[in-house]
Amino acid sequence: MDLSTPEAAAAHFAQRPDAELLYLARAGSGYPPAVVAAAVAELQRRQLLPEVAAPPSPTPPPAEAPAETWLQTLGQLARGLFWPTRQYWAVPLLIDLNLLVWLAMTLSGVSATAPTGHELVRWGSNVSSLTLHGQPWRLVTSLFVHGGITHLLLNMASLWLLGLLLEARTGGGRLLAAYLASGVGGCLATLWYHAGGINSTGASGAIFGLYGLMLALLLSRQIVLDKYDRRAMLGLVGYLILSNLLSGITGNIDNSAHLGGLAVGLLLAGPAVMASLRRAA
Template sequence: MAAESTFAELFAQKTDAELLYFAQNARRYPPALGQAAVRELQQRGLVPTETVEPLPPAPAAAPIEQPWYQQAADTLGSLLRPSASYYITPLLLALNFLVFALMVLADVDAFEPRAADLIRWGSNFSPLSLHQQPWRLLTSCFVHGGLAHLLLNSLALLFLGRLTESLVGPRALLLLYLASGVGGSLTSAWWHTMGVNSVGASGAIFGLYGLLLALALTGAVPLSRPQRYGLLWLVMLLVPSQLQAGLEGGGPTDNAAHLGGLLTGSLLGLLYAAVARKSKPIE
C-alpha cells in the first residue's frame, strides 16, 4: 500500500509523455509501477477508464398463443362452469343433454325421431296433455326432435340464460323458465285445435326474451341507458327474425309455443318488476 502511494506521488510529477512511456513498456518494470502509471493517465483523461458494462436483461419470453380451438374450449368451459350465483343455466343444459342421451341409448333416432318415440318420452301430445297427463306440458320442454334441434336451443339457452341469471338470479330464472315452458305448451295445445305433438325448449327460451323485454322497459334491474337500449334492440331483432324463420322454414316449428312462452315471460317479467319496485327501500 505504501509502495502504491509512493508510485502515485511519483507519477503525479511526471509529464504525459513519460507516463505514456511507462504504460507502453510496463512489462519492463514491476507490475505496481505500470499500474500506477496507467491510473495516473486515467486521472488525467488520457486513457479511458475501463468499466464493466452490465449485461442487457434477458428478453421476456413471448407468451405462447393458444390455438383457436383451445381458446373456444376455454370460453365454453367458463360458460358451462357453475358457481354460487350461476348454476341454473348449466343445470338446464345438462338436463336437456341427459334426456337426449337417454333417448339415443333407448334406440331413438338421434336425427329424426319418430312421433311415437317423442310421445313415449313425454312430448306435448295434446290428447294426453290436456286430459290424463298434464305433466307433459313441462316434460316436453326437455325433449328435442333431433340433435340439430337440441344444439340450436342449447346455444340460445346458453346465451340468454347466462344474461338473465346475472340480472334476476338463479331462483327467479328457474321459476320463469319452467313457467314459460308450461305457458308455451298450453298455448300450443290450445292453438292447434286438430291436435299437436310438440317438443323442445323454445317456449321457455322465448320466455327469457319476454323477461328481458320487461326488464328493459321497466328498469327493474340496474342498467345504464346504453345497456337498456341494447337489450331492447336484442329482443326486437331476434324475436321477429326467429318467428319469421319458423314461418318460412317449412318444418314443424311451433310458433304458437314461441308466442305463448314470450307472453308468459313478459307477464312474469312485469310482475318481477312490480315486486322489485315495491320491495326497493325508499330513499
Template sequence: MARSPALPSYTLPVPLGPLTPEQALMLALDVAQGLRWPLRHLSAAGLVVQRNPASATEPPALVTVRLAADELLVNSSAVPKELAGTRAQQQAYAGEFARAYQGLAAVADAAELQRRYEQARADFPPPDKDVLVPRPTAAQSVLDAFRPRRGYVVTPVLISLNVLIYLLMVANGAGPLLPDPDIMVRWGANVRPLTLGGEWWRLLTACFLHFGALHLLLNMFALRNIGEELEQGIGSVRLLAGYLLAGLGASLVSLWWHEQPVVSAGASGAIFGLFGLLLALITTTLVDAKVRKPLLASLGSFIGYNLLFGLVPGIDNAAHIGGLLTGMVVGYALFLTLRRGAPKWMLPLVLGLLGLGMAGAIAGALRLLPRAADRAATAYEAGLTEFQRREQRAEQLLATLRQSTTISREEALRRLQTEGLDGWRQNLQLVQRLDSLELPTAEHQRLLLLRQYSRYQVRRFRLLHRALAENSSAYSDSVRVYQQQAERLVDALNKMDAASGQ
C-alpha cells in the same frame, strides 16, 4: 429454431385486509394513481398499470393486480425491450405496490370505495373481452355449462336434465339425429288430442324433449347464455319460476294454435320466455335510462330474428311466441320483488299468484279447447263420405270393364289409372289426414284399418293396370290375394262398427 428467454416476472400475494374484493380494487386504483403509474386496463377482475422507469438504468414493467377471494395477486413483469431487468427488480416493484396498498388499507373508507365501485362497474368490459379473464378451452367451456357455482345453480341443472333425457331416449331406441314422432309422443311430447284428453302433464314434459342432437345443442347453447346472465341478475328461484311458467305458457299457446294435431317438443318456448322476462325487466326502472335504449335495440333484434327464423316449416313458432309473452308477464310480476325496499314476503306472494294464474289457464284450456273436437268430428264424417265415393267409383269401374265390349284398351288403361289407382292413392292420403284429427281412440283404430285397406287396394289396382298394359294373366293370383286381404279388413271394420253400435 432459437427461443427467446422468458422475461423476468414476480407475483406477490397481498391480503385484502378489512376490505371486500370490490373495495380492494378501488383502493388498488388509488395506489396506482398515487405512484403515478398510468392505468392500462380496469375490469371486475383487476387492473393493469405501467411502471415507467425512474432513471435510465431502470427497466419498465407492467404491474397486474388480480382479485382473488381474500387477497390481491400483484404481478410485475418486464416488458419486451432490450433493458428487461431482473427478477429481483420485478420483486421490488411488486413490493413497492404492496406496501403502498397496505398503508392505505388501514385507513380506507370502505363505504366510499364501494360507492366508487358501483359507479365504475358500468364501464367495465364484459368477461369475454376482459384480458384478465382466462380463456377456457373448448372442453372446459362445455364442462362449465354443467358445473354449478355461485350465481349459476338452476341453469346447469336444467341443461343436465335436458341432456339426460335425450341420452335416455337414445339408449331406449330413439334416433339420435331425428327420433320418430311416435317415440316423442311416448316420452311426453305435446299432442293436442292426448293433452286435452287428460294427459295435461305433457304441457311440461314437452319442454324437456328434443328432436335430435342438433335441436338439443342449439337450445342448450341458448339456455346457457341467457340462463347464466339472468340467474346472476335475478337469482335462481326467479329464473326457475320463469323457465317453468314460460314453458307451460308456450305449450298452451301451441295447443291453442294447432287445431290439427302436431307433435310439439323442445325447450325453445321456455328459453324464449327467459328472453321475454329479460325484455320486460329492461323496460323497468331497474335499468338505467342511458343504457336501456341500446339494450332494447339489441335484444329486440335478436328476438325478432329468431321469430322470423321460426317461420321455417317444422318449427313451432306458436310455442316461441307463447313463451315470449308469458316470460314478459312473469318479468313484470317479478319486478315487484326486485325493486329496492321490496319486502321478503313479496317474492313468495308473486310466485304463488303466478302459479295460480297458470293453473287457471291450464284448467280453462282443458275445458274450452276440446270444443274443437266438434269441428274434427264434422271433418271426419265428410272425409269418410269422400272415401266411400272414391271406393264406389273404383268398384263400378271394374264392373263396367267386365261387362263392356266397346271400351278401348287405351281408354280402359286411362280409367284404371285415374279412377282406380289414383283414386285409391288419394284415399290413402285422405286417411292419413283424418288420422291427424282430434278423434276418439276408437276412430283412430278404425282409420288404422282403413289405411291398410287402402294400401291393399292401391296394390290391387296397380297390378290390374299392369296386367292390362302387358295383356298378361300372370298377376291374377296376386290380385286375388290383395282382394281377399282387403275383404278381411272390411269384415274387421264391420265387427268394430257392430261392437260400437254404429
C-alpha cells in the same frame, strides 16, 4: 504512457484535456480498444458523454401454451356449463336435464338426429290427443324432449346465453319458475293454435319466456345498467326475438309456442314493472 492496467489508463486520461479525449472517442478505429475505452470512461466521468445503456436483451417469443392449459380452460368452461354452484345453479340444472333426456333417448335406440314422431310421443312430447285427454304432464315433459341433436344444441346455446345475462340478476329460483311457467304457456298456446292436432317438442317456448322476462326487466330498469349497455342489451334481445320469429315463418318451427312463452315471460315481470312505474311516479 502507461496503459498496462485499467487503473493506470484511468490515471493517465484523468490528466488529459477534454479536446484530446473527445478526439480519441470519435476516431476510435485508429487506436487500440483499451485506449478508446479509457478515453470514453473519462469523458463519462466528466459528464461530457452520456452513459451508454446496455442494449436490451431480445424478448423471447411467447411459448406455446401447453396442452394442460387448454385442457384446464375446457374444464372450466364445462364446469360453468354443467356444474351448478350456489350463485349459478338453475341454468346448469336445466341444461343437464335436457342433455340427459336426449342421451337416454339415444341410448334406448332413438335416432340422435331425427327421431320419429312415435318415438317422441313415447318420451313425452306435447300431443293434442293425449295432453288434453288425461296426460297434462306432457306440458312439462315436452320441454325436455327435442327432435334431434341440432334442435337440442340450438336451444341449449340460447338458454346458456340467457342464463349468463339473467340468472345473476333474478336469482335461480325465479328464473327456474319463469322457465317452467313460460314453457307450459307455450305448450298451451300450441294446443290452442293447432286445434286440428299437433305433436310438438322443445324448450323454445320456455326460452322465449326468458326473453320476455329480460325485455320487461330492461325496459322497467329493474336491471341496473348505464344507458349504452341498456341499449346494447335491448338490441340483442330484440334481435334474438325477431330472428327466431322470422325463422318460424320460413321453417318447421312453431311460432305459437314462441309467442305464448314470450307473453307469459312478460306477464311474470308485470309486478316488477308496475312497482318500478309507481316509484317513478
